[in-house]
Amino acid sequence: MYFVEWLMRRTLTASKEDITGFEGDMKQFEKATEKYGKQYRGMQERQVSDAPSDARSIYKMNDTYMDVRTFFDEWRGGVLLGLSPLLLGLFFFPVFILPEMTVALFTGMVPGAGRSVSVGDYVGIAGTWAIWLVFLAAFVYLFWVFRMECLVQRHIVVRFNRKTRKIYINRPNFAGGNQVYDWDDVVASVDPGDQVVTKKRKREILMLFFFKQRTGAEYHDVVFLGAPLRSDHELYALWEYIRRYMEEGPESIPNPKCIPRFPWPWRSLLAPWSFLENKWAAAPWSPRMIALVLIASPVMLLHALAHWCSLLLCWPVYWPRQLRRESTASEPV
Template identity: 90%
Template sequence: MYFVEWLMRRTLTASKKDITGFEGDMKQFEKATEKYGKQYRGMQERQVSDAPSDARSIYKMNDTYMDVRTFFDEWRGGVLLGLFPLIFGVIFFPVFILSEVTGIFFSGMVSQAGRVADTGDYLGAIILWVVWLALLLVFFYLFWIFRMECLVQRHIVVRFNRKTRKIYINRPNFAGGNQVYDWDDVVASVDPDDQVVTKKRKREILMLFFFKQRTGAEHHDVVFLGAPLRSDHELYALWEYIRRYMEEGPESIPKPKCIPSFPWPWRSLLAPWSFLENKWAAAPWSPRMIALVLIASPVMLLHAVAHWCSLLLCWPVYWPRQLRRESTASEPV
């Protein structure tokens, strides 16, 4: 799930040695950041939509702060499925096989057959131990991939505090770590001068940029905000929802239908469906779409199970004490 954030972090913090051969592209990128950093200054005061919407993306909202989800929550389970044979072998061997064959070295007997162990039995036991140690070595080598969606915090949360006028990002260190930015420094992936947006179904991502020219940080930063948005109209509506909350308060926007942070199984069923949702909306109940859903349903069910298991193997989002106190403060810190 955190692969895109990890990759983005590596790209934004790359040294000159790491970008050898791409110096021209990086110079163009830096020029673009300077342009957008100046062009969109003050966009927090400019309305971009007449219909603000929570876009199914709010965990919690009160008069002080609002917690918003990030985009790639549905993109999890693949690592767990890919590494399942390896994980199964690492667990299965010591519990069901090595515990049986190891007794040969102490008793000199094959307990299952009730006979004295011979050279082949000793050799077989050694080979099984070697196989398990090899599986264990490979697992530790690939553990950094496993941590992309398991044994890590369950979600990335972006908190907007309208009293301190700051944005707090809670995420794993390898994906960028916890960060605090001023609300006035953010640049969103919307164009305040272009409000011609459509409701045509397509997957959209609301991106928030924090350019180092504005934040004073050592590197640029970016977060991918919201649920899988279903049109650029919904993208603009979500940004307007956040903008009005920060600038005008919660009374200026509709009350959100908050999404649960607990990993309910039925929410994992919605994860694979999000990849077909727009296609289904374009031609609902058509024979072609029904056939596609029926054909894809086993894979979707497998994805849903892996998605849910991934959530269960993670822990709830934890805010460090200092960040928790500051991000929930009801007055400027």
């Protein structure tokens, strides 16, 4: 789930030794950030859509702050599926196999067989322990991959506080950590001079950039915002929804249909469906699409199960006390 954020963090904080061979690309990137940092200054005041929409992306909204989800929530479960043989072996052996073998090792008798332990039994016991130790070593080595979607906070939350005029990002340290930025410094992946009206369906991502030339931070930062957006029209509508909330207040936008943070199992069914949603909308109930859904349904159910298990193996988002107080403040701190 957090692989893209982790990769972006590594890229944006790379040292000179890490980017050897890519110095030219990095210089071009730095020039682009300076250009966009100047070109899009003041974009918070410019309307880009006539139909602001929450785009199924709001956790909570009140008169002070609004919590918005990030893009890659559906992209989880793959790590859990990939490591499932390792995880099953890691827990199956010490629970069902190793205890009896260990008893036989110390008593010299095979439990339930009524005979003494032979040389072959000792070899089998040593081999089984060796297999389990290999599983354990592999899990320790791959634990950083496991943490991408398990034993970590359940979601990344981006909080927009219209009273303090700041943006608060709550995410794991390896994915960028908690950050606070001024609303006036954000650059969104929309063109403030272009009002998009097309509704052609395609997967879109609303990206918020925080260039170090504007924030004063040591590194650039980026966050991928919103549900899997279904067109550039929806992308602009979501940015307009956020922009109006921050600039004009909640009375200027429709009330959102807030999404729950609790991991209800039926919501995990929407995760695999999101990858077929646009194709289905282009040709609903066509024989070809019905056949595709039927063929893919076992994989989709497996993905949904892994997605739900991944959520259950995570903990709810926790805001540190100082950040919680500041991000919910009803006046500038």
